[in-house]
Amino acid sequence: MAHVPAELLYTKSHEWVQFTGETTARVGITDFAQNSLGDIVFVNLPAEGDGVTAGEAACDVESVKAVADIVSPVTGTVTAANNDLESAPEKLNESPYEAWIFEVSDISDREELLDAAAYEAFCATEEA
Amino acid sequence: MERKTPLYDLHVELGGRIVPFAGYLLPVQYPKGVIHEHMAVREGVGLFDVSHMGEVLFEGAGALKALNHLMANDMTGMVDGQVRYSPMLNEEGGIVDDLVVCRFDDAHYMAVVNAANREKDVNWMRAHLLGDAVMTDVSDAWAQLALQGPKSKELLLGFLPEEALPKKYYHFVPEVEVANVKCMLSRTGYTGEWGYELYCRPEDAETLFRALLKAGAEPCGLGARDTLRLEAAMPLYGHEMTDDISPLEAGLGWAVKPEHEFVGRAAMLERGTPRARVGLKVTGRGIVREGQDVYIGAEKIGATTSGTHLPYLGGAYAMALVDSKHTQVGTTVEVDVRGRRVGAEIVPLPFYKRAK
Numbered sequence: 001m002a003h004v005p006a007e008l009l010y011t012k013s014h015e016w017v018q019f020t021g022e023t024t025a026r027v028g029i030t031d032f033a034q035n036s037l038g039d040i041v042f043v044n045l046p047a048e049g050d051g052v053t054a055g056e057a058a059c060d061v062e063s064v065k066a067v068a069d070i071v072s073p074v075t076g077t078v079t080a081a082n083n084d085l086e087s088a089p090e091k092l093n094e095s096p097y098e099a100w101i102f103e104v105s106d107i108s109d110r111e112e113l114l115d116a117a118a119y120e121a122f123c124a125t126e127e128a
Numbered sequence: 129m130e131r132k133t134p135l136y137d138l139h140v141e142l143g144g145r146i147v148p149f150a151g152y153l154l155p156v157q158y159p160k161g162v163i164h165e166h167m168a169v170r171e172g173v174g175l176f177d178v179s180h181m182g183e184v185l186f187e188g189a190g191a192l193k194a195l196n197h198l199m200a201n202d203m204t205g206m207v208d209g210q211v212r213y214s215p216m217l218n219e220e221g222g223i224v225d226d227l228v229v230c231r232f233d234d235a236h237y238m239a240v241v242n243a244a245n246r247e248k249d250v251n252w253m254r255a256h257l258l259g260d261a262v263m264t265d266v267s268d269a270w271a272q273l274a275l276q277g278p279k280s281k282e283l284l285l286g287f288l289p290e291e292a293l294p295k296k297y298y299h300f301v302p303e304v305e306v307a308n309v310k311c312m313l314s315r316t317g318y319t320g321e322w323g324y325e326l327y328c329r330p331e332d333a334e335t336l337f338r339a340l341l342k343a344g345a346e347p348c349g350l351g352a353r354d355t356l357r358l359e360a361a362m363p364l365y366g367h368e369m370t371d372d373i374s375p376l377e378a379g380l381g382w383a384v385k386p387e388h389e390f391v392g393r394a395a396m397l398e399r400g401t402p403r404a405r406v407g408l409k410v411t412g413r414g415i416v417r418e419g420q421d422v423y424i425g426a427e428k429i430g431a432t433t434s435g436t437h438l439p440y441l442g443g444a445y446a447m448a449l450v451d452s453k454h455t456q457v458g459t460t461v462e463v464d465v466r467g468r469r470v471g472a473e474i475v476p477l478p479f480y481k482r483a484k
Binding site for chain 2: 038039041042044060062064065067
């Protein structure tokens with residue numbers, strides 16, 4: 001069973017989002033996502049200043065097996081990207097909830113987000 | 129509806145992630161993941177279920193003649209217990225499949241073909257079967273396990289004396305007993321490492337697989353099978369080889385003997401080598417995958433046929449089929465990765481070669 005921290009919010013495309021302020025959030029991928037992808041070997045980070053739109057791809061990660069889009073849960077402007085992932089993409093496998101991917105500010109919109117319980121239930125249906 | 133190999137339940141028990149592949153349900157990886165499995169084969173010993181592969185017997189006094197008519201390689205002069213690789217061509221000089229032929233004796237050969245092509249191959253072979261050879265698809269009578277890696281020999285020596293093992297690469301012993309299971313033992317593989325393939329009855333496969341695991345082999349899935357063969361630059365049907373790619377373009381000239389007559393020979397020679405298979409080392413940021421266009425400046429010179437991150441070499445590599453004017457090692461190219469140009473350099477093949 002994938003790990004789902006109670007304090008975060010989630011998308012049905014398996015990103016997590018942590019609101020760090022009223023209009024600021026950090027985004028990463030969930031334990032379920034990293035487990036499905038397998039060994040992650042490259043993260044194509046967004047650039048600072050990029051605009052991202054809720055429900056649309058903001059960047060991508062590549063595992064040995066496949067490439068996966070990271071869908072932004074929110075609309076806003078990228079204010080930081082986790083550059084550590086460039087040299088150590090495997091951190092997304094090892095600690096998916098610490099290895100945030102990008103930070104968005106000036107958030108003006110968001111996807112419908114799930115709380116931990118709802119996301120856990122959703123993952124159970126995906127696994128079945 | 130996909131079929132299960134005799135090891136399906138064991139793959140599930142071991143936590144294998146099951147995917148459909150070539151009409152079979154097979155594990156793409158086990159819980160430790162592709163990189164771990166890949167490294168186990170490069171540095172230790174790994175075990176694969178390759179029971180999906182097809183086996184076709186050619187028997188009778190005309191067996192050799194029939195095989196030579198079908199195969200771009202020449203099976204003449206093989207000794208009993210020898211294995212020989214060959215592409216099989218269509219009338220246009222493209223590749224129907226690539227396979228290995230095992231010689232039991234002068235009237236008894238077995239071709240081992242790709243699972244995805246089994247039906248196509250059997251139909252093709254039947255339609256082009258010469259003379260009085262008898263051809264039988266015996267795929268369902270065999271399970272096949274691949275035991276690969278520098279420690280594979282040592283592992284087998286726990287079951288067999290040295291003299292029971294095949295003496296050379298691409299040779300086999302028709303019957304040995306491993307863990308009380310009768311099997312055919314071949315020194316062949318698809319990983320670029322020292323290794324063996326074991327053919328046994330389907331009902332014995334689980335006993336054999338469990339015994340080899342218990343002796344220390346790491347279970348490996350299709351994911352590692354693909355990264356290992358790519359690192360060793362072994363072509364894969366549907367990627368580096370297709371109905372429209374000749375074996376000379378695919379870099380398989382070493383396995384083509386145009387001195388003998390075979391289906392597709394004239395067309396193959398006539399079409400020549402307008403394209404060639406090359407290796408690419410990705411120098412830019414990103415992972416190159418199959419089916420991505422390769423450029424020099426504005427000129428498209430070809431497309432990639434396989435590509436990913438290669439665990440042992442620790443970088444992104446790809447193979448590509450390009451215009452044969454642009455195959456010089458050291459040539460700088462760019463690959464269109466979903467709309468983004470990623471730099472790469474043509475490097476020699478294979479990417480990885482095991483130390484002798």
